[in-house]
Amino acid sequence: MKKFRLLAVTAVLLFSLNVVAQEKQEVSKPFRGAIAVKKIYKVVYQLNTEDDKKIAATLKNINNALQDPRLAGKLKVELVVHGGGVVAFKKGSAYEQQLLELQKKGVLLAQCENTLKERNIEKDELYSFISFVPSGNGELIIRQSEGWAILHP
Template sequence: MKKILTLIFASLISIGFTSMAQAQSTGSTKVVYHIDDAEAQGLKGLRNIRNHLDVSPQTSIVVVTHANGVDLLMEGAKDKKSSTDYAPLVGALKSRGVKFEVCEITLKNRNLKKDQFTLDADFTPSGVVRVADLQYKDGFAYIKP
């Protein structure tokens, strides 16, 4: 009897893992891109996201910015090396379903106002908490360009 129960239990566990793997493989990939330094990560990150969507257009992507990363989403922001405007790149990605979020703690710490940011930016109470929640609670993969 004990041997039968062990076999049944092992079969149920195997079925559970197989079902979970199948559910994950049929759903779209979810990714959070973490940007905390626009100068170092801005242009590279936006290009990574564009390339990501070119290869896997069904991917759900959230970009979370905090600290100096919020500069990426400020009105009139440009890449310092190439003078490339971020806004058209952000807008193009937004039209492909990418969500861009700015940390409100950073706004407070840097004395910034929401109206200093592009209309493509959304806001989150804490960038770090948002990144953690997306990973742990919502099953997002983590990328820091």
């Protein structure tokens, strides 16, 4: 009986020391974020507002993702614009240079054709480097079903 108690106490002590050691290791090792183990990550950013702050934030968020070293060479990005967001793609907007830079980095820039019809906007009123999709919502639905992350900053 004494041997059993001694064995039980020893087991409890060893287990306790192991738990304390693990806790100390976890505390001393700061969290550095998720590890990008996939070959490709796909994301669609949705822009449907004419609010300058939200447009600027969306473009900044895309750039931030493109600059994340974990995603370097692994990221496919599409910006889907519909509704009020069309102002970002209109010729003369303050975003031309930023959009061109994003496109050079491989970002797909897609404008919803339904928005153009509803707002009586001709395609030639938009920057020539913009692509078109029949509907912004349809694009989001298809991309999401293909496994793309959908972000709406």
